Amino acid sequence: MTAGYDNIDVEEIKKRGIKFGNTPGVLNDGVADAAILLILAASRRYIEGRKAIEQSLWKFELNAQWLLAQDINGSTVGIVGLGGIGLAIAKRLKGFNVAKFVYTGHREKPEGKAFGAEFVSFDELLKISDFVIASVPLTKETDQMFNAEAFAKMKKTAIFVNISRGGVVNQPDLIAALKQNKIFAAGLDVMTPEPLPSDHELLKLPNCVVTPHIGCATEKTRNKMAELAANNILKALKGEPMLTPVVVT
Numbered sequence: 001m002t003a004g005y006d007n008i009d010v011e012e013i014k015k016r017g018i019k020f021g022n023t024p025g026v027l028n029d030g031v032a033d034a035a036i037l038l039i040l041a042a043s044r045r046y047i048e049g050r051k052a053i054e055q056s057l058w059k060f061e062l063n064a065q066w067l068l069a070q071d072i073n074g075s076t077v078g079i080v081g082l083g084g085i086g087l088a089i090a091k092r093l094k095g096f097n098v099a100k101f102v103y104t105g106h107r108e109k110p111e112g113k114a115f116g117a118e119f120v121s122f123d124e125l126l127k128i129s130d131f132v133i134a135s136v137p138l139t140k141e142t143d144q145m146f147n148a149e150a151f152a153k154m155k156k157t158a159i160f161v162n163i164s165r166g167g168v169v170n171q172p173d174l175i176a177a178l179k180q181n182k183i184f185a186a187g188l189d190v191m192t193p194e195p196l197p198s199d200h201e202l203l204k205l206p207n208c209v210v211t212p213h214i215g216c217a218t219e220k221t222r223n224k225m226a227e228l229a230a231n232n233i234l235k236a237l238k239g240e241p242m243l244t245p246v247v248v249t
Ligand SMILES: O=C(O)C(=O)CO
Pocket: 001, 002, 003, 004, 005, 027, 031, 164, 213, 214, 215, 216, 217
């Protein structure tokens, strides 16, 4: 019952002749909704605002610059990995009047073109995007692709959102970028390690919103994932091809 299977030893599964299916697709909407939560909370400085109220520091009448946020409307959104989840996020953001969508990955995609998103290099995406959204699977290629070098290329006002896997980020580099205000904020549903220790540095950053890997944790989504997993098992037991196979034996 998972879309990403970076935690599964696929080679060993193949060696042992085990049939293995995952549950992609059915979680796209749930995860995209969670991405919107992070995008809004990080760009509107939710953590700082909440803390300010708790600490009686609500002071907007004193300073018109206080808690100024970054706009989604008119922005450029960069999606790293325009799969089903990336596209579902882009579709939602269209309703926020984003000015331009760009994406990067292995190759230009017809669905990207149909959506009106421009295919660019990773470097170009980092340079021009106001929102950088990671929705790539964790592979050898994407491992820690968001590192100090990448954060240095991003705008100082950029918001980084990770809805894929903690491993695509070099976390100490992200923490440094957030502390030094090299980027504006981050929203993370995934991190390293999971579960995150309660005293972790990420939780102390005013410009970082963290959710506990709840991307697909909605009633509808989990039911759809369970149904797909069960149907895969039934198919496999009958000796038929799984609906969403990863390892076919
Ligand atoms: O199924 C997965 O891969 C997830 O991470 C859901 O959030």
